Amino acid sequence: MIRFQNVAKTFRRARVLDGINLEIGLGERVALIGSNGAGKTTLIRCLLGEYTHDGEVAIDGLDPRTNRTTVLGNIGFVPQLPPPLKMPVGQLIDFSASLCGTDPQHIKGIAQRLGLDVDAVLSRQFVRLSGGMKQKLLIAVALGRDATVLVMDEPAANLDPEARKIFFELLAERQHNTTMIISSHRLNEVSTLVNRVVELDLGKVVLDDKVADDVSLAGILACRIVVKRAEPAFAKALGAWNFVDQGDGLVWEGTVSGPDRLRFHGMVARYIALISDISLNEAAN
């Protein structure tokens, strides 16, 4: 479906992409990882037809540069850094919906599901939204249309746990008929979301591996934590994950989204000395 054939890109004398060969099929969820300067953003920009390059990039056999509107009509893109758009939220939604031939209500619906009260911010400038609100809106614009390719650069970085859970559900709903490319500096940020890892270093593919696909995007884990003593900082951290105190701050229960388990463990690890018992069980969806 997506084919990079000997793709190379040079800025002045710096070779940022050096003969990339990749084929990504329908339904694959690819983590594109690598350190700063590895070439992730450049590769994504080549895929979006934004950069000229050597070699070939094709999506369903079409060059994204010469068939812009056809190809980009099927790609939903979430950038890592939200652009500083001065236009009101309502106009961004209408503009994107008009170009993508989708119903603005669909985009608004997804934003609402992610926890963004769109009606309350319709006339507010996009640039004046909080980081999380911007991210939710950009995700809604990307998912609010019939895209068969989703290209996302650290999409969940600014989302709270509840919004992340819904975001994973939204991805799960379209995982069988959509190809996803998720870019990140670190594999552990996205490892539970993907079934293939491509690592770039100095513009070359240094790792291309399938990974265990046991984690369901829509999976939910029921979690129970017992602590030795009540600790306000830990209580606050668990509160952010919507955990409920079962008695005097000593027993906490809640649910964790399957793909978010690693991030959750990371948070819990910071308070590991406090914990006397912890259990995580796959819950029925």
Next chain:
Amino acid sequence: MNQLWLTAKLDIVESLRARWFQIYTLVFGGIVALLFVFGLTESRVLGFIGLSRLLVTYIQLTMAILPIFVLITTVRSVAGDREAGVFEYLLSLPVSLSAWFWGKIVGRYIVVFAPVFLAMLAAVGWATLRDIEVPWGMFGYYTALLAVMAACFLGIGMLISALARSTDMAQGAAFLVWLVFLLFLDLILLGVMIQGKVSPQVAILVALANPLQVFRTAALALFDPQLIVLGPSAYVILDLFGVAGYKVFALVYPAFLGILSATAGYLLFRRGDLP
């Protein structure tokens, strides 16, 4: 066409909320207001009184301010948007490059021309209310001149934006272009001619190629049809074009230059890296 209008509308909304636009509107609205406050319609210079006197002063001031304002704000916002990641995101949406580029130009043109024209229109409205005679012929030609001037420098601004890869470079180039136009105004050319370094024909050709000089001469021609203040070069210009011919040239040439620059900018934009 729908994509073009969507992009134009987007650029208008973005510009209306930008600080540069507020300052820009304030400057041109302020000029007209100040000219009224200082009673310019009552003063008489070279036989001009009333609104024609005000329009003559307004167009002279506009010619000094508008080119540099249009150049700097255009390159700043276009190159700035590219640097800030606005292009990366908006050009990931299915919009054709021609609709994007020309849509931006259309939107920007409306935003740049509207305050200048509305300020002049407000002056006419005020004059009508106060029973001051409105020189409609002069008003019409000055409007056309301002429209063409905005188009000319917008086109040049878009070309610079397509060429320069950073805001700093774009700003520097825009300033340099303006400075070159300024340096080749007639007084400097006359100085060069006096020194005998350049033949008069070349000097006049350079002057006629300079859009700033073309506008200046055209504005002068309205209240000095024989271009007496230009001295001997007036003979060449009037022999070549005639009074009416020069008025047409002053509209057609800068418009052509603006469209040519914008087209060159579009071709460069389409060929290179977008963000």
